[in-house]
Amino acid sequence: MSPVLCVCVCVCVCVCVFSTAQVIKVYNEDNTSRAVEVPSDITARDICQLFVLKNHCVDDHSWTLFQQLSHLHIERTIEDHESVMEVQSAWGMDSDCRLYFRKNYAKYEFFNKPLEFFPEHMVSVSGETNGLMNHSQLIQTFLKSSTCPEIHGYLHAKDQGRKSWKKFYFVLRRSGLYFSNKGTSKEPRHLQFIAEFSDSDVYTLLSARKVHGAPTDYGFCVKPNKSNSPRDLKLLCADDEQTRTCWVTAMRLFKYGMQLYQNFIQPHQKQKTSPMRSISENSLVAMDFSGQKSRVIENPSEVLSVAVEEGLSWRVRHVWHQAPMFLHYATLATTIHMAQPWFHSKLSRDEAQRLIAQQGLIDGVFLLRDSQSNPKTFVLSLCHAQRIRHFQILPVEDEGELFYSLDEGHTRFTDLIQLVEFYQLNRGVLPCKLKHHCARITL
Numbered sequence: 001m002s003p004v005l006c007v008c009v010c011v012c013v014c015v016c017v018f019s020t021a022q023v024i025k026v027y028n029e030d031n032t033s034r035a036v037e038v039p040s041d042i043t044a045r046d047i048c049q050l051f052v053l054k055n056h057c058v059d060d061h062s063w064t065l066f067q068q069l070s071h072l073h074i075e076r077t078i079e080d081h082e083s084v085m086e087v088q089s090a091w092g093m094d095s096d097c098r099l100y101f102r103k104n105y106a107k108y109e110f111f112n113k114p115l116e117f118f119p120e121h122m123v124s125v126s127g128e129t130n131g132l133m134n135h136s137q138l139i140q141t142f143l144k145s146s147t148c149p150e151i152h153g154y155l156h157a158k159d160q161g162r163k164s165w166k167k168f169y170f171v172l173r174r175s176g177l178y179f180s181n182k183g184t185s186k187e188p189r190h191l192q193f194i195a196e197f198s199d200s201d202v203y204t205l206l207s208a209r210k211v212h213g214a215p216t217d218y219g220f221c222v223k224p225n226k227s228n229s230p231r232d233l234k235l236l237c238a239d240d241e242q243t244r245t246c247w248v249t250a251m252r253l254f255k256y257g258m259q260l261y262q263n264f265i266q267p268h269q270k271q272k273t274s275p276m277r278s279i280s281e282n283s284l285v286a287m288d289f290s291g292q293k294s295r296v297i298e299n300p301s302e303v304l305s306v307a308v309e310e311g312l313s314w315r316v317r318h319v320w321h322q323a324p325m326f327l328h329y330a331t332l333a334t335t336i337h338m339a340q341p342w343f344h345s346k347l348s349r350d351e352a353q354r355l356i357a358q359q360g361l362i363d364g365v366f367l368l369r370d371s372q373s374n375p376k377t378f379v380l381s382l383c384h385a386q387r388i389r390h391f392q393i394l395p396v397e398d399e400g401e402l403f404y405s406l407d408e409g410h411t412r413f414t415d416l417i418q419l420v421e422f423y424q425l426n427r428g429v430l431p432c433k434l435k436h437h438c439a440r441i442t443l
Contacts, residue, residue: 033443064104074203102405105360337416342437364435
């Protein structure tokens, strides 16, 4: 057996080479890590699928590999098709670089809802007479090389070598990013070239105000692939999250174009080509085992009600099986949520906002947590319109029974699981339904 050659790539990631296989270290949100041996040509999607299988996660195509450069306080999504070894090869010997595995529900959401990601006042397309575009037309302008979409608007930019930030009118085209040195003029003599994207990537800034002195928290930057020097970062800052998301998403589309769309549709194509049900599955019928004799259920509406009743019954039996015998059902109702993936126990407001922002600022991303201001209550943290809102869940006592409510007792639930299931189906007093729960796993 030939000896193993170990090469130290950076402070946080060690790469060991043995033939064509390499060992990489991947982190999750709580900075625990796991090392796995992978082939040298592995892509980001391959690594995500590997960890989905190893951790028995539901593969909803939102799991994502991130590259975080801690010494520069920046991070970006590694696109599904990118070679992870090529990404790591650009890391400097003295750089603090890590790979993170976590959800990103917003990764391809702009293909589903492009009009929400690209506000009309920030987008113009040559040849468009009325300026109005529908869903498919807007996406096609970015994917077709024959069309010339343009993103424009004001951004704050940091002066090179100085701590000051100035506001300029910026224009993003296929040829690169420019700013105007004369108001909003787009004349060639007034546009100054900033960066192009064939050899650069767009990153979001971590702690934009604290670390980079940005005027807002919505910072991002363009970094050349072959440089890890802070001096080579083109630091920019938007006034709000929607504006930043528009610029960052457009830069990704200009860099990768149709490849991003292929990444988006590939999982769905695999689902269509794979057999959905076997012969035995097609012959399954609904059965009722609640009585002394089992029977076939022929009424479709009865099938649903029996399934729900059986599910609730199984939930109670399952928890009772794990719990000490002296616990009463009232105690169960106050603890049954603890094992749910959407419940994050002692999480602060700031930590909840950070976790939701990391996993994608799209409508319906949520989590439940303990209230820090009132130990007897809970809080629902929910994203809507790229903003995170917090709703207090109050305990309501009625004739000795304890219920939970989001609307001051008008709609009551016996436990938090029932509450979440209701608002996944009904918007109620919330601005949108609960759609994607923030998940944290141990690698």
